Amino acid sequence: MRGASQGQRRKGWGRGGASMTESPAVALNAAAEAIRVQNVRRSFRSGQRTVEALAGVTACATRSRITGLVGPDGAGKTTLMRLIAGLLLADSGRIEVLGVDVAREPLAVQARLGYMPQRFGLYEDLTVRENLDLYADLQNLAPGGRAARYAELMRMTGLEPFLSRMAGRLSGGMKQKLGLACTLVNPPALLLLDEPTVGVDPVSRRELWQIIEHLVRDQQTTVLFSTAYLDEAERCAHVLLMHEGRLLGSGPPQDFMAEMSGRSFFASAPIDRRALQEILAGTAGVIDTVIQGGRVRLVTAASPDPRAIAARVPGLTLTPVPPRFEDSFVARLRTPGTSGEARPAPGATGTATAGASRTGRPRGAVISLQHVTRRFGAFTAVDDVSFEVARGEVFGLLGANGAGKSTTFRMLCGLLPPSAGALRVAGFDLRTAAAIARRRIGYMAQRFSLYGDLTVLQNLTFFASVYGLSGPAQARRIEWAMTEFVLGPLLAAKASDLPLGFKQRLALACALMHEPEILFLDEPTSGVDPLARREFWRRIGALAVSGGTVLVTTHFMEEAEYCDRLLIMSEGRVLTEGTPDAIKAAARRAEFPDPTLEDAFIAAIGTRGAAAA
């Protein structure tokens, strides 16, 4: 165990920053690479099947840089992180971290490592200070040096005022910052962050990134940062793009984007954007279409012919836009040959929910909130909120953690009565007819509420019967779900064994079993791979076209772009309401000519903060 004691003895390294001295054994690999992963395989048994989490991955991470481990859920990011941290052993292959073979000397590596697992291990029943103390003890930090270190960490994270608060009572963003502070108590040479920004609102997300960027700049820390948000790849110095246990690409994000230059456009035409998307998606040479506000963003195959595309729709204008990281991921996933997204447009067959055609009622407010307030004791979670959602609309409810989204959502589902104000859903007052209104609602949670031990068919049958469908009516809906969501071949598979994209399809099918007029979605596609996300939102779009109403809560800006209208909440109040384009336009400044929705969101919340101060 010589390596371990060596790690212990050299406790003093790194505090000052770049003045890192290396022992001769380590110096061999000191050149550039902090992590070297060579042909690593690792599989897990899950029930009767074996899942190959990593199928032969070879990758490197450079010192003093941020390396992004980017990919959707199920790509193998967490497994790779755990292998690097010495928490798992590889089936085959070799991993060297800071010049040490992790499998042989995990403690030597762990002594120099900061690791923040996905659900970071904060002790929620300890205060911020006690959590810091524990990690300082675990890192064997002498009490003398702590005061200065704590002060620095608190300044960095802005947690100073909360030192004696229980960690469990911090907001999601603050918990992540505390988790980061705990792993940084003794400045590590290598920082492993496993999806630190998941479930964190855009404001806190930006702050976390700033902290990490400072760390790399000031202390030369090496960072491995995993994320399912593809837009975060653009902030990394180097990206390892993963999908289903394989490395799809490796290099600076600019390289990924350079491959795509000249292939991305905004398309607008004087027809409905969803109809436009359907047409463009079926056009040869187009590999990707995404609704962005009022326009459609499209990506073409390697040699685009803009005129051929423009000829498909009268009055179409194509504006070239800079490529995004996601474009290259989508381009890599679309196998050559299946050009375009050509497949029958979901819902176009008219089998999806058709509230409007069924009742023949005119477009009108299906959801309406008037001066709704909800108090919990002295705390006002929702404060005088009013808005209306029209039939056939996709409406987004946005807000930071603790903005009052979930409370509003629960009131709309009839699970929580308002303290004041009136709520009507599908024409029913939720105070008096919550049960009837609830029958008109379909709900799909972020963590799909499927029964993992039941098969696909059993899940469908169960959800159908819960909503009172039996006999031929039930058979008809199950038949519909099988064809519409292409679940037929998987009927006998256990829900827990399905790939993520199929789980999501099944969850949506279950939520639509009883043909609800209104569909509630809670961050439905966070972490899902971009292709599955596109497929999902096309279904939702088709649903809206056929008269269904969709309400989405999210702090994932990608999802917000798909909405017809958005409402941004903060601290229980409505900040702003409008179409994604209008909200972006309001945030336009001279120095910010083309703000993203995230910029606009942060600006909206920032303005309010400034006004309150």
Next chain:
Amino acid sequence: MSFSSRRLFGLMRKESLQIGRDPSALAIAFVLPAVLLFVFGFGVSLDARHVPVALVVQAPDAVTASFTGRLNRSTYFEPTTYRSIQRARRALAARKVQAIIWLRSDFTPRAESSGNAPIGVFVDGVDANTARIIEGYLRQVWANWLVAAARRGGKPAPMAVAEEPRVRFNAEVRSRNYLVPGLIAVIMTLTGALLTALVIAREWERGTMEALMVTPVTVAEILLAKLTPYFLLGMGGMLVSVALAVFLFAVPLHGSILVLTGCSALFMLASLGMGLLISSAARTQFAAGQIAIIATFLPAFILSGFVFDIGSMPAIIQLMTHLIAARYFVSILQSVFLAGDIRAVILPNAAALALMAALFLALARARARKRLD
């Protein structure tokens, strides 16, 4: 692997803070023991007192009256007189009485001629334990009456030896006196195995264990930091239970506190060893709770000799009880409380406890890894 007292004390401080703030830990450590003690101290009694019995006398006379008088004076029975055996049987079936005592018409003649007058006894056998107790008491009342009757008549005693029982070590034959000490073993199992397995599983569930694993902390430090606070908590629970037993339930304590504490410490270590071992296999609180209850709590309840006498179990079950640490501890407890520091009982049982503690702790140490797989 290098050992660091700063890491160890940091972890132990964290553990103590959590125990102090966690209502469920305090409930398992103090509320549950108190409830169990009250239930077993006041509620459950394995003694038969004031048992309702039916009395059928076919030919009442002075001789039968002297027998029924004796029955009436006994604190064990509450006799009710029935006119016919049929009615008495109906009362037995309706569970109004738990036994029938039938003095047939030949009772007096036979008592006067041979000095041996048989009585008919029917006992409700649904509760086998109570049935046996009733039968035993009745046999005693009857035998005593026969002896007294023979003496009165100047005849020799009808049986060669009349019973003259003298109970030692629990002179009042109060079941509370052996239930309450035995209960201490069950209570310590709760803290040692159940609570320990639960809190470690909770660290897995909340992801705190994964974060701990990637710090330079060693497995030995993690285990030691779990062991120490819960050891103290368990010993605290033991002292509270002993105080309640002695002062509230007036259970005599004939042995020394020192022997009691020493043996309790050994049992606590064995219990903690089981808790740690369970937590190395179970990573959800649900699984840990289930395993701990089935593998430690229920055996401590059923197979330790705390309620049910091991000597009257089938041979194979008797053999199995040797695998249960609580069995040795219950023997020690009952001996220390009711008889005193009897070396012949304490030493072998304490040795068995020490062996089991060493075995479980060594297994737990060997199975604990700084890995997730």
